Amino acid sequence: MSSSLADEPVEPADDDAEPLSADGYEPLLERLGDAWTVVDGHHLEATYAFPDFETALAFTNDVGELAEAEWHHPDIHLSWGEVRIEMWSHDIDGLHRSDFAMAARMDRAYAAYADGE
Numbered sequence: 001m002s003s004s005l006a007d008e009p010v011e012p013a014d015d016d017a018e019p020l021s022a023d024g025y026e027p028l029l030e031r032l033g034d035a036w037t038v039v040d041g042h043h044l045e046a047t048y049a050f051p052d053f054e055t056a057l058a059f060t061n062d063v064g065e066l067a068e069a070e071w072h073h074p075d076i077h078l079s080w081g082e083v084r085i086e087m088w089s090h091d092i093d094g095l096h097r098s099d100f101a102m103a104a105r106m107d108r109a110y111a112a113y114a115d116g117e
């Protein structure tokens with residue numbers, strides 16, 4: 001059974017690391033929820049739906065806590081009933097395995113809302 005990306009460590013990219021190419025990120029993208037796409041080979045993007053603003057804000061705060069805990073921060077766009085996430089590694093201005101580990105953690109956090117909690 002493939003280990004969950006959500007349990008992989010989030011580690012800073014080495015300063016001289018190259019961003020993942022399509023051959024590198026496509027297998028990782030397949031392990032994420034359907035909400036995620038790679039935009040311009042540069043960053044991950046996902047949009048999560050919610051019943052209202054208050055619930056979207058609660059999820060936004062959950063993502064913020066994940067980002068602070070892992071010291072790896074997405075761009076978060078909060079709207080009524082929707083949260084759009086953009087995730088990449090600023091230090092290498094592209095995608096790193098850690099971005100997929102963070103995305104998987106966000107999918108796991110969202111699952112709690114999809115269950116109507």
Ligand SMILES: C[C@H](O)[C@H](O)[C@H]1CNC2=NC(N)=NC(=O)C2=N1
Binds near residue numbers: 071072089092
């Ligand atoms: C200065 C600070 O340590 C850096 O900006 C950290 C914090 N959060 C980060 N978040 C993201 N997405 N990429 C980074 O390279 C990064 N680096």
